[in-house]
Amino acid sequence: MNRTAGLPRDTEVSFPDGNAIIIAGNTLFRVYNGMLARHCPALAAQVNASAEFISGCPVVRITDTPHDIKQILRVDNPTRPPADSQPFSVLAAWVRIGTKYDMGKLVDHAIGQLQSLFPACLPEWDDRGNPESRHGFAGANAIEALNLFQATKRFEMVPAAVYRCCQLAPAVVRNGTTRADGTRERLSRKNIDLVARAKERSKEHGARMIEECEEQLEQAESCSYSWGFPDGCAEVISHLGYTEENGKEAWRDGDPLNSRFLHYVDEQEDGKDYQSRDDFANCMGACSNCIEEVHEQLGVMRAVVWNDLPAMAGVDQEIGYWCRGVCDD
Ligand SMILES: [Zn+2]
Structure with a gap:
């Protein structure tokens, strides 16, 4: 029986005369073994060890999604990834697949780009130059990001991911979202509770800041x-101390790092x-x-929130680098 009958065949990164077959989910990719060996040695090794053949080509069946596998086959040279800004969905796939198949350079590169969305430093969080639009990042992507950073042990990016999850509607936190390839992405029970606790804590920080003002x-x-x-x-x-508006509403609602009030403060400068x-x-x-x-x-008040994020995100023991307080650089 031909177990590939009816499988959709990828036409984007496949070659009709390829000599190795990867089946991801329900999609068949036909690639060159030699190219794969340079591209992703770990996957090439799986192909070489395979006992299954179709039309004379060794076959490897993997549990990764077609979308994810396509994102790594699409990169010409994973040891020198393209420098231009990539969509979040692509970067997430690079981290997910790259970690699994030991493609260190590609992972480092993707993490480097994702740091603007999930920094470990408050000034970087404030000076973000709209990374959301640069990486096509929507709020609900924070759920995929949180799962991804926990699974790949990128602990220094977990706090910002949890903080972003706190800004989502409760129904989205509970029900999850859909990845670029249609895969359902949900938070575990434990993570839903973690985000709920972090949200409460954020509101407490917001209320404290309003009082301290x-x-x-x-x-x-x-x-x-x-x-x-x-x-x-x-x-x-x-x-400025007593206004309850002009951005302080966001603090009270659980977004104490929201910078709208900081801009309002700037607007009160006469400066002549x-x-x-x-x-x-x-x-x-x-x-x-x-x-x-x-x-x-305000910087001192906000640094208290920032310094609490690793604990709020449950990674204060695991975290390697976290820029406490206000950065000097
Ligand atoms: Zn003055």
Whole structure:
């Protein structure tokens, strides 16, 4: 019996005269054994050891999805992967398959690109240059990312993945999502509980930050407008401390690293260098020293959240590198 009858044959990365067959899921790939040996030696070894032949070609059946296997066969030279930004689905496949078949360079490269989405450093998290659009990343992909980083022991990327999962609708966390190739991707019971606890903790951090803003935000000792106003920038800073909006809603809802309030703070900077007391009539905001002081105070509050992420994600024991607090570089 021909067990390949009716199997869809890949036409994208296969060659009609290939001499080795890979069957992934329900798709048949026909490749050159020599090319495969350079491309993915571990898979080539499986082909060579196979006792199953079709039309004289050795056959290996693998449990990986056709989508994933296609992503590695598509790379011309996995030891020198293409430098341009790849979609998240491709990077995830490279990490998944590359880890399994020992393709270290391809995995390192994919992890390097994924770090912009799942950094281990707060300034990197803040200065992300929209990696979501660069890598075609949708929020629900965080579920695939969390499973992937746990399975491949990329512990330093787990905290940001858990934090991203916290931002998903509870139904998505419970029911999971669908990978690029249609594979269902669900969180384990344990991970659903982990994300729920992390979400609660995030809300606690958010509430703490709102409280600390009221109690602690103050103007700089070196306020440059104190000679223009008796209270310097106190009124503006007090507004920043007590407003419950302008981005603080996100903190309360479990996204204490949300940066909208930081941008709002920037918008309150007047920043002009006043020469006379009369000029202050048009002054609308705070001096740059006070705005900088507020940013420093917020930076300390946010660093507490960031430093708690490994514990919230349950990887504080496993994690190798985690940039605590505010980075110097
Ligand atoms: Zn000031």
